[in-house]
Every structure is written in C-alpha cells, then in structure tokens.
Amino acid sequence: ESTFLGKYIEDIIAEDDTPEEKITKIHSFVKKNVKWDGNSHKYLRSNFKKVLENKKGSSAEINLLLTTMLKKSGLDADPVLISTRSNGFVKQHSRISDQFNYVLCKVALGDKFLLIDATEEYLPINALPERCLNGIGYVISETNLGWVNIPSIYNKKTSISGEVTISEEGELTGSLNYKYDGYNGLSQRKKYFKKGENDFIADIKSDSKWEIEKLELEDEKEFNKPFIIKYQAIIDEGAESMGNLIYLDPILSGKYEKNPFTLEKREYPIDFSCPIEEIYYVTYNIPEGYGLETLIKPFAIALPDRAGLFSYKIIPNGNKLVVLSKLNINKTLFPTEEYPYLKEFFAHIVAKQNEQVVLKKM
Helix, strand or coil: HHHHHHHHHHHCCCCCCHHHHHHHHHHHHHHHHHCCCCCCCCCEEEEEEHHHHHHCCCCHHHHHHHHHHHHCCCEEEEEEEEECCCHCCCCCCCCCCHHEEEEEEEEEECCCEEEEECCCCCCCCCCCCCHHHHEEEEEEECCCEEEEEECCCEEEEEEEEEEEEEECCEEEEEEEEEEEEHHHHHHHHHHHHHHHHHHHHHHHHHCCHHHHHHHHEEEECCCCCEEEEEECCCCCCCEECCCCEEECCCCCCCCCCCCCCCCCCCCEEEEECCEEEEEEEEEECCCCCEEECCCCEEEEECCHHEEEEEEEEEEEEEEEEEEEEEEECCCCEEEEHHHHHHHHHHHHHHHHHCCCCCEECC
C-alpha cells in the first residue's frame, strides 16, 4: 500500500512544491476522488486501495487517507480523533476512546498547524465542517500526543441589501441581494449542486411569496467567495396603504418573527457552533409628499462581555428611508446561567425587527 500511494503522490506534487502547495494539492486530490458516504467512523473499514477504487468512504477512510498521503509527501501529519456535535461533548477525564466517532487531519505548517477535513466538497481547505466544531480533539501521534482545540475559523454570515420603491397603494418593487458567506454559503452550494441550477432557481421562485421578475446567481462555484442571489421582484407583502397612511414592515426578509428561546429555565448550555453575523441594509424610496409620522430612535443592545451585539436604526434622508439591522453572536458556547441574558437579548431583537413604520402624507 505504501508503494501504491507513493505513485499517486509522485503524480500530484512536484519536487519544488512548498508545504502549502503540497497540502492544497493532496487535499484537492482526496476531495475530488473520494466522496463522503455520510458515515462517521474513527477506524478504517476498508484499505486505501479499495477506497480509491470505490471513490467513496467514511470520515475515517477519507481523512486517514489524507493524513497518510501528507506524511508520505514529507509533511508532519497526524490523525485527530473527535466527537461530532450530534455525538455529544468530549469529557477529558472520562474514558477517552469510547467518546470519539470521527477523524480529522492535523498537519504542521512552520510553527503552526492546520486542522483539515476532506469530506465536504464545497468547503475551502481552512474550514472544517460544522459538525466537527465541538470543542476539542485528541491527536494520535508518536511525538505530539494530546488534546487540541478545534477553532471556529468560519462563521455563518448573511447580508441582505438592496433598494425598494413604495407606491402610494402600498406596493413594493425593487431589487434585493442576498450574500451567503461561511457555512451559509456552504448550505446554498449543497442545494445548488444537488439540484442543478435550473431546479435550484425554480425552487426559489416557487417557494417565494414575491413575484420574481429576474433572478441571478453570482460566485456559486467559487468556494472561497460568498454565494450571491440577486432578486428583482414585486413584493405584495410588507406594506399596506390606509387613507393618507402607509404601514411598512421595514425588515422584508430574514427577521426573527419570534424568540428562539422560550423556556423559563435551560438545563443545557447553548451552543451556536460558530460565530453568527446577520446584516439587513435596505433603502426605501417613499412616495412623493410622504414622511415619517414619528421619528424612530436608534436602538442597540449588547450581551455581557460583548458576546452578542444588536443594533437597529432607520435613517430618513429626503424621500428615502435607510433601514439597517445588524446582529453579531461572537461567542459560541453559553453556559446555562447566561440563558436569561440570551432570552432577553432576542426578545429585544424580535420587538425591534417587527415594529411597523408609519408613513404619512404631509
């Protein structure tokens, strides 16, 4: 098997490749040639030759193949045992081996190291699948045996921006751009590649309450960039005209309709897996002769130690209104005693994002 893999490595890398180039090429080769079968294991159940012939394998088979090929290319690489999020947290002081169900690869790069995984086809090399973000792992190594932290380098980010025109009858028309980054971009790409472009677009149109006049995708195949969906639409919801007043729901998409935290008490920690960022930045063109009936004051709230931040403001500017809502969750794991803060924090978000703006004909 050693000779067998050696021949592959000779074809993949060049003698003068840097360590970064070797890692990138071998990671790309494994991702391209072996698809994840959805099984999370910590041991090999088949040899590498069969895995490459079958072109599919478990997390252990894929990432141990990756580790072995990196080692054979002259790099310092070791397997890392972890417990996936669905398998539960690892307890460092309990029996170790029974807690793990998945393998990652750790590879040295100068005085630092990378944790990498080759099971997710549409993730860049520096990002681990979200299922792997579960605190710590255990390195199996002759020289570096021990625990390693599993960082959340990637996040979940969605930005909605655009320009919308409000008619006197309360109809909304305009363009909205959705930018999905990090794990949100991965989620969109999985749907896109599974369904194909035509069905992906058709599903968006059939699921939307809006009359979509035009829909475009950008950077859908560029895994290091956000996945962008651009809409031009007539929006039947969101505004209502009554006499000389127009009632506007300023957050047309992506708002919190209700508090995700409803329990009186929480017995388990709250785990967001990775940082979250949600931005809504939309300009509204209001009808000639209309203005805000009441001025809406800017609002901001923070969790202790700035673990979470929310800000909301509506800025009048001539015959335009600029609506800006921004949410950041910077800490991923909240102990049970911090649950009341989170519950109150999201209660404020729901209240602000669901407030109506009243426009009056002056």
